[in-house]
Amino acid sequence: MVDQIRHMCVGINQILEQIHGFSRRCLFRVISMGPLPIHLAKKQDLEDGSGHKAGFSALMSMLQYCYELGIKYVTVYAFSIDNFRRKPEEVRSLMDLMLEKIKSLLDKESIVHEYGIHVYFIGNLALLSDQVRAAAEEVMQATAENSRVGLLVCVAYNSTDEIVQAVKKSCVTKLDRDMETIQLVDIEENMQMSVAPDPDILIRSSGETRLSNFLLWQTGSSQLFSPDALWPEIGLRHLVWAILNFQKSHSYFEKKKKKQM
Amino acid sequence: MEVVPSSQLYYTVCLLSLHNHHNFLINQFHKRMISLRVPAPSSFNLQRLNSQALERRWRLGRDCFLSFSPSCVENRIGLGVRSTKSEMAPFTAAEEETLPEGLQPELMPKHVAVIMDGNGRWAKIQGLQPWDGHRAGVEALREIVELCGKWGIQVLTVFAFSTDNWIRPKIEIDFLLSLFERTLKSELETLAKNNVRISIIGDSSKLPKSLLEVINEVEEVTKNNTRLQLIVAVGYSGKYDVLQACRGIAQRVKDGEIDVEEIDEGLIEQELETNVTEFPYPDLLIRTSGELRVSNFLLWQLAYTELFFAQELWPDFGRNGFVEALMSFQQRQRRFGGRKS
Numbered sequence: 001m002v003d004q005i006r007h008m009c010v011g012i013n014q015i016l017e018q019i020h021g022f023s024r025r026c027l028f029r030v031i032s033m034g035p036l037p038i039h040l041a042k043k044q045d046l047e048d049g050s051g052h053k054a055g056f057s058a059l060m061s062m063l064q065y066c067y068e069l070g071i072k073y074v075t076v077y078a079f080s081i082d083n084f085r086r087k088p089e090e091v092r093s094l095m096d097l098m099l100e101k102i103k104s105l106l107d108k109e110s111i112v113h114e115y116g117i118h119v120y121f122i123g124n125l126a127l128l129s130d131q132v133r134a135a136a137e138e139v140m141q142a143t144a145e146n147s148r149v150g151l152l153v154c155v156a157y158n159s160t161d162e163i164v165q166a167v168k169k170s171c172v173t174k175l176d177r178d179m180e181t182i183q184l185v186d187i188e189e190n191m192q193m194s195v196a197p198d199p200d201i202l203i204r205s206s207g208e209t210r211l212s213n214f215l216l217w218q219t220g221s222s223q224l225f226s227p228d229a230l231w232p233e234i235g236l237r238h239l240v241w242a243i244l245n246f247q248k249s250h251s252y253f254e255k256k257k258k259k260q261m
Numbered sequence: 262m263e264v265v266p267s268s269q270l271y272y273t274v275c276l277l278s279l280h281n282h283h284n285f286l287i288n289q290f291h292k293r294m295i296s297l298r299v300p301a302p303s304s305f306n307l308q309r310l311n312s313q314a315l316e317r318r319w320r321l322g323r324d325c326f327l328s329f330s331p332s333c334v335e336n337r338i339g340l341g342v343r344s345t346k347s348e349m350a351p352f353t354a355a356e357e358e359t360l361p362e363g364l365q366p367e368l369m370p371k372h373v374a375v376i377m378d379g380n381g382r383w384a385k386i387q388g389l390q391p392w393d394g395h396r397a398g399v400e401a402l403r404e405i406v407e408l409c410g411k412w413g414i415q416v417l418t419v420f421a422f423s424t425d426n427w428i429r430p431k432i433e434i435d436f437l438l439s440l441f442e443r444t445l446k447s448e449l450e451t452l453a454k455n456n457v458r459i460s461i462i463g464d465s466s467k468l469p470k471s472l473l474e475v476i477n478e479v480e481e482v483t484k485n486n487t488r489l490q491l492i493v494a495v496g497y498s499g500k501y502d503v504l505q506a507c508r509g510i511a512q513r514v515k516d517g518e519i520d521v522e523e524i525d526e527g528l529i530e531q532e533l534e535t536n537v538t539e540f541p542y543p544d545l546l547i548r549t550s551g552e553l554r555v556s557n558f559l560l561w562q563l564a565y566t567e568l569f570f571a572q573e574l575w576p577d578f579g580r581n582g583f584v585e586a587l588m589s590f591q592q593r594q595r596r597f598g599g600r601k602s
Contacts, residue, residue: 160526160564163503168524171511175521182508184500208593211555213564220499220557224568249552 010068010236052097054232060111065236067115067149069243073196075152077214081124081161095132098155102135106142116148122192123157124165150196159216166190193218201246203238205231223249360412361584368591370544372416373409374566376558377402379550379574386574392436397576399444404579410455410489416540417491420558424464424498441495442472445479452479456488462534463497490538497534499560506532535562542566545590549575549582567593 059076066074078098084091105112105119112119121136128136136155169190174182188194198218204210207228211219225242227234360366377398384394402419409417422437445459452459461476468476509532513519519528535541543559543566551572555563569586571578 160529160561163561164524164526164529167503167507167510167529168521170507171514171521171524174511175515182504182511184504187504187507209568209570210566211563211568216560216564217500217503219555220560221554224553224555224570245553 010065051232052094056097056101058232058234061236062234062239063111063151064115065239067117069239071149073150073152073199075122075154075193075196075199075215077154077157077212079123079155079157080213081127081156081158082213084127084156095129099132099135102132102139105139112139112143112146112151116146117143117151118146118149119143120150120152120195121155122152122162123155124161125156127156152193152196154214158213159211160213162192163187163217165192188217191217198222200250201225201242203227203234203242205229205234205238363588364412364584365591366413369413369587370590371414372418372538372540372543372545373414374418374420374543374546374559374563375405376420376546376548376556377575378548378552380576382550383574383576391433392440394576395437395440399440401576401578405583406457406489406491408580408583410457415490416538416543417489418494418535418543418559419492420494420497420556422463422495422497423556423558424496424501425557427467427496438469438472442475445475449479449482452491453483453486456486458483458486458490460490460492460537461495462492462502462537463495464501465496467496492535492538494558497558499555499557499563502534502559503529503561505534529561533561535559545569545586547571547578547583547586549573549578565595567595 063074079094083094104110111117119139121140125133125136132155166187170182170186173190174186193215198220199215199222201224202211202215202219202222203225204212205227207226209224209226223242223246225245227238227241229235229238360369380394380398381391382394383397384391387393406417421441426437427434459479461480465473465476506529510519510524510528514521514524530536530541533541542562542564546555546559546563546566547569548554549571551570553570555568559566567590569589571582571586573582
């Protein structure tokens with residue numbers, strides 16, 4: 001019964017969005033960034049591990065909402081290179097959790113098959129343990145055929161690191177030619193995130209208003225949204241609110257863009 | 262997913278029209294909504310009305326048409342008198358102000374970056390021409406520069422003109438660049454006296470020659486000043502900055518100076534245009550006019566910068582807005598990816 005109501009709500013939401021008639025179609029892309037929810041774990045006196053597990057289930061439901069609303073690409077910041085500086089036990093438990101969840105993506109009933117998700121793992125994968133890396137590559141290969149929607153998981157990722165790698169690659173390819181010929185497109189096509197268009201919205205939970213070295217290059221013109229709720233508490237209403245705000249400023253922004261062309 | 266029955270469709274349509282009306286109301290209150298720190302969507306607060314505009318001493322030498330916007334009624338722009346505040350009041354070490362209550366000196370940011378957005382909109386609300394908005398913007402900038410000098414902020418970077426702004430009408434661009442030139446010339450003496458160093462970053466290839474000469478002169482004269490470094494970004498874009506750093510590095514690789522494998526973040530940091538300062542990474546970025554974007558400003562350097570989005574338009578920002586931003590900054594926990602122990 002509850003499930004049916006939930007489906008109806010999402011259905012109503014869908015109709016609302018469609019009849020709205022704003023130009024939020026197709027290449028709409030939302031990024032959600034979840035800082036690790038230690039605050040919640042401490043508040044509720046749970047172990048750290050439960051905080052991350054709660055975060056993961058919040059992530060799964062968020063992904064479902066996004067794909068049902070018709071959003072084509074979702075990028076999540078799972079683990080930053082800076083996070084390696086945390087306590088080894090925490091890092092290890094996170095890695096184990098990630099391994100478990102990555103493997104579960106290959107299950108028949110997982111969300112990947114339900115929505116036809118093409119999963120990408122973005123980041124300096126060499127920094128991960130062999131097991132996690134192998135699992136990630138397996139998932140990427142298994143979902144390579146899917147093309148309906150995209151999920152980009154940033155693991156061992158730092159935006160500055162991504163830019164450094166792209167710069168290195170551009171230097172190598174242009175080494176034998178005049179350096180002035182290096183253009184923006186050369187750097188951009190060497191970015192790992194070039195598989196998807198730039199995000200339209202960036203959501204950061206827990207109320208902090210900073211980018212924390214996430215997608216610095218790609219969020220130049222993204223709408224930033226920073227709800228106070230901690231990641232495991234994030235729900236459909238935050239997503240809808242973010243989208244409504246985006247649509248409000250979108251028409252003004254589109255006009256500016258048209259002037260540029 | 263279930264198929265929605267037709268009676269429920271009827272209710273949906275009713276909900277829809279309510280929703281549309283709701284959105285209409287949101288648009289009406291757009292200027293006053295708190296857009297960033299959002300509570301549950303069932304409630305939204307009316308932000309306190311902008312009272313700083315009352316302190317704006319900008320007057321114009323001609324009639325001003327008051328628009329019917331409530332925020333303009335607050336402004337109460339006078340008529341007929343040209344601004345007398347044409348030079349920055351000199352400040353010396355003896356006059357260093359104590360910080361306003363609530364701000365702690367040890368938590369002050371070293372480097373503050375500002376996106377001065379909203380001049381055009383401010384002018385429109387006041388019923389003025391866009392260039393009057395820019396002139397008011399310069400006044401507001403003076404105020405902030407003074408405050409930074411007094412409160413011990415070491416670097417202030419301002420986004421004066423972006424590469425995206427080149428699409429604006431030529432008359433506005435010409436005015437902006439000539440305003441910039443005139444302001445630099447007239448303020449040079451004051452800035453030099455106050456130990457302020459000016460640096461200009463950005464793509465200077467499209468700037469007029471006279472402006473480039475003034476820039477060189479100003480940079481040369483103030484290069485040894487130490488109290489405050491004012492970095493003005495003109496014709497700047499974050500992506501362009503990284504691109505020119507990449508080209509510089511590629512040239513060094515080609516010349517055999519460095520190896521491709523040696524390229525790392527430190528190297529790029531050295532090549533970026535913000536290498537004119539000891540503190541290239543802003544601690545705090547303020548953007549006015551309520552837009553929630555970074556708009557391609559200081560891309561690389563903003564990795565760990567605290568962002569503050571102010572609802573006021575730039576000419577109204579002033580001291581109160583600045584204090585609010587600093588207070589918000591001082592309350593934040595900066596973890597840089599680690600964990601608060």
